[in-house]
Amino acid sequence: MKKILKRSIVLALLLSLSLGATAFGKTLTGEEILTKVDQTMGAESKVMKQRMTIVAANGQERTREMQMWSRQASNGDEMLAKFLAPGDVRGTGILMKDEDMWLYLPALGKTRRVAAHAKKGSFMGSDLTFDDMEQLGSRGFAPFYEPQILGEEEVLDVSCFVLKLTPLDEENAFSYVKMWVEKDIFLPRQIEYYNADNTVQRLLTTWNLREEAGRWRAERMVMEDLTKGSKTILEVQEVDFEQSLDASVFTTRNLERGI
Amino acid sequence: MNNRSLFVLFLIVSLVSLTSISVQAAPQISGELLSKLGVVLEDSYNLSAGQEVILNLDESLSSGAVHLKFKGDYKLPEGEWALDLDEAYLDYYAPNFDFRLGKQRLNWGTALQLNPTDVINPSNINDPLGEKLPVYLLNLDYYLSDTWQVTGVYAPFFTPAIAESPNPMIQLVKPENTFKNGEFAIKLSAMALQGMDFSLSFYHGKEKTPTPIIKPGEAPKAIFRDVNKLGADYATTIGDVGLWAEGSVNLPKDGDKNFEVIVGADYGFDNGLKIVSQFVHRSEGDKTNIILGGLNQVKGLYEWQLGGVYNITAKGLMLNPEFSYSLADATVFTAGLRYFKDSIGILPNEENQVYSQVSVSF
Numbered sequence: 001m002k003k004i005l006k007r008s009i010v011l012a013l014l015l016s017l018s019l020g021a022t023a024f025g026k027t028l029t030g031e032e033i034l035t036k037v038d039q040t041m042g043a044e045s046k047v048m049k050q051r052m053t054i055v056a057a058n059g060q061e062r063t064r065e066m067q068m069w070s071r072q073a074s075n076g077d078e079m080l081a082k083f084l085a086p087g088d089v090r091g092t093g094i095l096m097k098d099e100d101m102w103l104y105l106p107a108l109g110k111t112r113r114v115a116a117h118a119k120k121g122s123f124m125g126s127d128l129t130f131d132d133m134e135q136l137g138s139r140g141f142a143p144f145y146e147p148q149i150l151g152e153e154e155v156l157d158v159s160c161f162v163l164k165l166t167p168l169d170e171e172n173a174f175s176y177v178k179m180w181v182e183k184d185i186f187l188p189r190q191i192e193y194y195n196a197d198n199t200v201q202r203l204l205t206t207w208n209l210r211e212e213a214g215r216w217r218a219e220r221m222v223m224e225d226l227t228k229g230s231k232t233i234l235e236v237q238e239v240d241f242e243q244s245l246d247a248s249v250f251t252t253r254n255l256e257r258g259i
Numbered sequence: 260m261n262n263r264s265l266f267v268l269f270l271i272v273s274l275v276s277l278t279s280i281s282v283q284a285a286p287q288i289s290g291e292l293l294s295k296l297g298v299v300l301e302d303s304y305n306l307s308a309g310q311e312v313i314l315n316l317d318e319s320l321s322s323g324a325v326h327l328k329f330k331g332d333y334k335l336p337e338g339e340w341a342l343d344l345d346e347a348y349l350d351y352y353a354p355n356f357d358f359r360l361g362k363q364r365l366n367w368g369t370a371l372q373l374n375p376t377d378v379i380n381p382s383n384i385n386d387p388l389g390e391k392l393p394v395y396l397l398n399l400d401y402y403l404s405d406t407w408q409v410t411g412v413y414a415p416f417f418t419p420a421i422a423e424s425p426n427p428m429i430q431l432v433k434p435e436n437t438f439k440n441g442e443f444a445i446k447l448s449a450m451a452l453q454g455m456d457f458s459l460s461f462y463h464g465k466e467k468t469p470t471p472i473i474k475p476g477e478a479p480k481a482i483f484r485d486v487n488k489l490g491a492d493y494a495t496t497i498g499d500v501g502l503w504a505e506g507s508v509n510l511p512k513d514g515d516k517n518f519e520v521i522v523g524a525d526y527g528f529d530n531g532l533k534i535v536s537q538f539v540h541r542s543e544g545d546k547t548n549i550i551l552g553g554l555n556q557v558k559g560l561y562e563w564q565l566g567g568v569y570n571i572t573a574k575g576l577m578l579n580p581e582f583s584y585s586l587a588d589a590t591v592f593t594a595g596l597r598y599f600k601d602s603i604g605i606l607p608n609e610e611n612q613v614y615s616q617v618s619v620s621f
Contacts (some may be wrong), residue, residue: 056559062588086589087289087620100451102495110366113456113494115501117527125557125585171499173529230559251405252450253357257324257350 030147033161036186037179038140040216045071045245046138048086050237053128057229063087064124065237069259070138071245077139078250082258089124093255096134104255111252120173127202127225127232131174136221144168145177155180155190156205174201185209185216201227215241290314292619300611308335313345315342321352346393359398364391365412367446367460368505369492371537372488372551373605375507375519376460379412379444381420381467387605394418406449414442419483430480431469440465446490455495462488466511471504476549485512501525510544517543532556547604560585568603575601577609589620 028036052064063086070079076098081091091106101114119130128136135141145165153162160180167174175198181191187209193202202225206218217239224231249259293311298304312331317324318382328346333339348361372388381389397413417434426432434440442464450456469481492505506520523537532554539549548571555564566579581595594615602609 030609052416054559062560062562062585086619087291088589088591090289090620097451100454102450108366109364110368111450112369113496113501113503115499115525115527117499117501120529121527121531122557125559227561247405251402253400253402253408257352257357 011039017027028149028161029165030144030149031180033149033163033186034140034142034145034165037181037188038142040137040186041136041188041216042072042140043070043241045069045243047238047240047243047245048236051124051235051237052124053233053235055231062125064126068137069245071250072138073247077134078247079134079137080084080250080254080259081133083124083253091258092124093258094130095250095252095255096130097250101130102252102255104252111255125151127223127228127230128234132223141165141177141179144172150178152183153180158189159183160189182209185211187216187218201225211241213241283317286316286318288314288316290621291497292621293616294618295614295616297459297612297614306336309333320330322353323349325349347374356399356401358400359396362393362395363398364393365396365398366391367458367490367492369456369494369503370505370521370523371535373521373537373539374505376458376488376492376505378460378462378464378488378490378507379414381418384420384607387607391407391536392418392420392613393611399579406452408448408450410444410446410448412442412444412446414464417442417465417483418467421469424469424481428479430478432480432482434465434483455493460488461484462490462492470514484514486510510579516601517541530556531558542595549603549605568605570601570603570605573602573604575599575603575609577603577606586617591618592616593618 033104044191046069046101048068050066050068051211052066054217056062065085066081066083068079068081070077078098079094079096081094083092091104093102093104095102099116101116101118102111103114104111111190119134120130123130135144145167148164148166150162150164153160160182165177165179167176174193175196176194177194178194178208181187182189187206188204189206191204192200193204195201202223204221204223206221208219209216210219217236221234222231223232223234279473290358291311291313295309295311297307299307311335312329314329314331316327326346326348327344330345332341344362346362346364348359349357350365365377366374367377367379377391379396380394383389383392394414395416395418397415399411401409401411403409415435415438417440419433421431442462444460444462444464446458446460448456448458463544464486465483466485470484471479471481473479487510488507489510490505490507492503494501494503496502502524504520504522508516508518509523510516518593519539519541521537521539523535525533525535527533533556535553537551539547539551541547550569550571551567553564553566556562561582561584563582564580566581568577571574576599578598579595583591583593583594586592592615595613597610597612597614599609
């Protein structure tokens with residue numbers, strides 16, 4: 001009887017250790033967690049209306065409203081964005097197809113190819129870059145970073161995996177990125193972008209999480225530039241994951257005239 | 260009723276009939292109000308000021324759109340008003356083609372500011388680097404695929420850059436509005452073909468500026484010569500550098516062939532600083548070589564840029580530092596300086612000037 005009890009205790013301990021390891025991510029590698037993050041955030045196709053509020057270091061606010069179409073394609077991800085308001089940016093459009101990017105400015109009345117460096121630049125005067133919009137929108141992080149799991153921490157009152165993401169591209173503006181991923185839903189809750197001096201240059205936090213059709217998403221994202229003191233708030237106004245988008249949506253024709 | 264009136268009547272009937280049967284929503288009203296103030300930094304420090312209003316009316320249809328653009332201009336100290344129907348056109352969208360009919364602008368070419376392939380609309384001689392003059396056009400874009408596109412343009416009425424002769428001793432002979440005198444152009448373009456965009460174009464029409472003709476025993480006159488133009492443009496990215504080239508060969512009926520070619524590049528740094536450079540060569544006349552360059556940086560609510568033009572041939576220089584600040588949503592204040600050292604040969608009014616502007620978009 002004692003033997004059976006002893007065996008049961010050992011088995012129970014082993015089982016609890018095993019379950020605990022899974023629950024606390026020890027059986028999940030950094031790659032697996034990042035892949036799940038990309039799966040949660042990405043979508044085969046997505047149509048989204050967003051409001052972007054840029055808050056300058058002196059507290060002044062500027063808002064922009066935009067409509068975005070994105071899809072994951074076999075030959076690379078595609079994204080089309082059109083600005084709806086205010087008047088000085090209305091009609092401005094951005095088309096990204098894999099590594100190619102074009103900008104349409106209504107005042108010039110034509111579409112111009114934009115060089116790759118622009119992706120590292122500010123997205124319409126905000127604290128986000130074009131690369132950020134792609135990564136947070138449809139492309140995800142896995143194609144750009146090598147993940148390493150650092151452990152677990154509580155952030156924003158939830159239990160998170162902590163990942164260190166090292167850029168695959170040596171010319172990346174950041175030396176590394178730290179990401180806190182909510183364990184139950186695999187959604188990033190906080191991302192720190194470190195510069196060459198190992199100090200946090202930018203901080204992204206996600207808020208107002210919502211589940212829709214089995215998919216978790218953040219309705220509000222805040223990107224703070226800690227060196228400049230400015231921040232940009234992205235708020236989802238409408239989103240549709242069901243609309244089918246084919247390649248004909250992501251053309252310079254639609255960039256100029258709209259969909 | 261002349262050809263122009265018939266064309267305008269056709270346009271109005273088309274607009275009215277289409278808008279009455281398939282209007283999608285209330286028309287969208289947008290526009291811009293500009294207040295400008297300038298001081299010439301020479302002699303008497305003359306002041307100039309003006310107000311400009313742009314009003315757009317856009318109506319979406321079930322398979323197209325209607326666009327009207329009004330432009331109002333009030334100049335001081337003259338106190339003169341001008342109001343113009345700047346653009347008025349109808350769009351029709353089909354699965355494989357788009358059709359645009361009416362008074363409009365086409366903007367061809369990949370280069371910045373100067374575009375040798377942009378041959379349909381004449382330049383505004385008062386602002387050669389600004390918006391071109393609108394022209395009545397039939398424009399058809401046919402999409403062979405998501406990559407390839409053919410564009411056909413027909414302009415039934417010739418619109419010159421100069422409407423009146425600058426010299427009363429020289430008679431300006433304008434071509435008659437006949438089908439034979441209409442202009443046409445065709446362009447084949449490709450986007451995202453192996454990481455590059457390019458186009459090839461052909462234009463048949465008339466030069467937009469007149470050429471003086473002096474014959475013994477005849478009164479001097481200026482005519483708009485027939486011309487054929489072959490054009491090409493190209494844009495790509497190598498590494499992080501954006502590259503482009505654009506050129507045209509001009510074949511006037513009664514004159515020597517000439518060409519213009521532009522090559523340019525841009526690069527952006529991680530701190531948002533962008534550098535742009537462009538080289539222009541014109542074979543006509545004195546074989547002009549011009550370099551355009553610029554630096555630009557957006558920092559939160561403000562943006563600064565330094566533009567420059569250097570005419571290598573004439574050794575003329577223009578520097579144009581400019582600063583913009585966002586006062587509120589859709590409201591921007593801009594201040595700048597145009598400094599000239601000798602003539603750059605591009606702008607009509609090459610006087611040193613400080614200027615400021617407030618624009619409100621709605």
